[in-house]
Amino acid sequence: MKSEFPAAVPEIPVTDMNAALDYYESKLGFNIDWGGAGGGIAGISKGDCRMFLTDRDFRAPHGNAPPVMIWLNLNSKQEVDELYEIWKASEATIISAPESKPWKLHEFTASDLDGNLFRVFYDFSRDP
DSSP, X not given: OOSSOOOOOOEEEOSOHHHHHHXXXXXXXXXXXXXXXXXXXXXXXXXXXXXXXXXXXXXXXXXXXXXXXXXXXXXXXXXXXXXXXXXHHTTOEEEEXXXXXXXXXXXXXXXXXXSOEEEEEEEOTTOO
């Protein structure tokens, strides 16, 4: 076994799969890779970021429910600010604007239709 793990793939609980897919594609800029309302699960991606959206019936055996928090780790403060502007222009739900926090994260928060949160950040603790 390799000593590193691959990127994690979060499962995001949604109420209305079709509405969620439209929001993730039109507001947040994700690609719809496969699946949809018929099977209760869909795969979405943007670059190296992959996630699953699942409806209530698909999640029933495990009992997981919204809201969840998803952290997106970007590569610079500039990338965080640029994504904020893109999501704001697309009328995504923005909870807080980008800000450099005392704990050395430059971050903003956005939400999907079910109240699941995206905390988009850059860790500047290692910057010179």
